[in-house]
Amino acid sequence: MEIGSTARAHGVRLLALDEVDSTNSEARRLIEGGERGPLWVVAARQTKGRGRMGREWLSPAGNLHASFIISDFGETLVAPQLGFVAGVAAMRALVSAAGRGRFGLKWPNDLMLDGAKLGGILLENVIVPTGDARAPAASVAIIGIGVNCANAPDDLPYEARALAALGAEAPSAATVFAHLSDALVETLEIWRGGAGFAQLREEWLTYASGLGADIRVALARETVEGRFETIDSSGRLVLATSDGARVVEAGDVLLGPRPIAAGIAR
Template sequence: MSLAREGALGRTWIIARAQSSGRGRHGRHWVSPPGNLYASLLLIDEVPMRHAPQLGFVAGIALAKALRKCAAHEYLRLKWPNDILFDGAKLAGILLESAELPDGRFACVIGFGVNCAAAPRDLPYRATALAEIGAPSRSPEDVLLHLSDAIVGALARFAGGADFETIRAEWLSLAAGLGAPIKVDTAKESFSGIFRTIDSSGRLIVDTTNSTRIIEAGDVWLAPQTGSFA
């Protein structure tokens, strides 16, 4: 975001070979060794502020498209709100940050982290890497090449926030756990239910035994192979 405050133009890519202070959602530390892709895309006045959260879904379908080309495999899924899974294991993640600049411009930074050479261990969930799944194209450069093309197309379809319905439909076609049991952890509670859909704002819609819940922020856990969390 510092580049934006210094006057950088929109659609600028910032690439790192490794990160000593990698950051995930909610400020969590993220292991960032060399050999993986760590890229951020700066957008300036790309969308009105109210549509900024939807850019995460735009980025998700673009990254999924890029990784399908690299992996030569269709079994990639999107997990709400910002993960890319291969056979249930995390392959990549997205982080969104936005701010109004002192000069009145609105900046968004979309951060992409892709496990190309190696995946972090000792996590509370499974993770994998392009090298581990035998992807024909597995270098950070290959991924970035496909991603930079895919994001241009996805942003065009989004039309500055005017056509989230197209993005929503694409995202749902790749959604992990749709129609199945999930567990949701929010800042205040944990509960289980059926992942029904995402709404016109990108919020998670979950049917529980007693009600339909609308979630703006949280962590989603897919049901194990038993089909329940019991």
């Protein structure tokens, strides 16, 4: 694994490991030990890979398992936008590396290929002491990105796909990572602690799966159905429902036909 030339020029470093429990967990340990980034932690294999909401992330060799440590990005309030910054970077990297294929983003953090899950983004925030009495704590963000490059699991409740499905010209994990490391530097420069989020939001929407269509969103206590209108200036999902606009802070987007007895709440 090597980072791209643009990333190197911006002082981004790389820690490449053969095996780790989770690149996000390793990044957290490094932060607790004083690391502030910018640093990529990449592993050939993960033994306890994690996805969103504590879900297991299967991590066979040949796929990309990477986490980026970043500090000095601005106010903690804007940290959730980093997931969208990373999503746009991932799309740029995949298009650049693969040169073809129908890539997309499923709100809030899934990477898609031909309607199947290709990867995901796991954003975590670590509060660290600063030693400054005026501002005693600061945030360090971890942007975890996993991409099915060589293999995709086949025992999931949803369809998953790997870049290998593109055929002989499919890029390797190393190739995707080199493009991704450069693309993330570029999107972070546009974002600038939230100042450029509007521009990235527009680009994110060009890749949005289900935009303009009827979708379902599984929440903690209900499943909401409506037309996917947009994401707002904070990155929240905006649905047009029979009861009016519904803004969703967090949930799982469900695409495809509605189940016959889904118990949908409108």
